[in-house]
Amino acid sequence: MKAARINEGDVFILDMDTKLYFWPGKNCNVREKVKALETADAIRRTERHTHAEIIYPREDEALDAEFWELLGGKPDSVPEDHEHADGEECSEE
Numbered sequence: 447m448k449a450a451r452i453n454e455g456d457v458f459i460l461d462m463d464t465k466l467y468f469w470p471g472k473n474c475n476v477r478e479k480v481k482a483l484e485t486a487d488a489i490r491r492t493e494r495h496t497h498a499e500i501i502y503p504r505e506d507e508a509l510d511a512e513f514w515e516l517l518g519g520k521p522d523s524v525p526e527d528h529e530h531a532d533g534e535e536c537s538e539e
Contacts, residue, residue: 447517449514449517449518452469452517452521452525453525453527454471454472454473454474454525454526455471455473455474455527456471456478457478457479457481458471459482459485459489460513460516460517461489462516464497464498464499465498465501466486466489466498466499466500467501467509467513468482468486468502469504470482473526473527483500486500487500501513
């Protein structure tokens with residue numbers, strides 16, 4: 447996943463093995479947040495046998511910096527929806 451793919455309209459899970467970064471966009475709905483959190487927890491329980499931690503970067507400045515660094519750096523602005531700086535529509539990777 448690249449930083450340019452992140453937008454405020456969706457929820458993103460960055461899987462770094464022992465850390466699962468849960469990043470909800472400001473404009474995503476409650477159902478999206480719940481489903482993504484259920485998915486992150488299922489990965490933690492089934493694939494990592496509870497040895498992974500779910501990280502909430504939007505709640506902590508240091509964790510936010512860590513999240514963006516893993517993606518290659520925080521962009522100047524995060525798009526409001528699926529439209530990205532490169533002009534492409536979002537697709538699952």
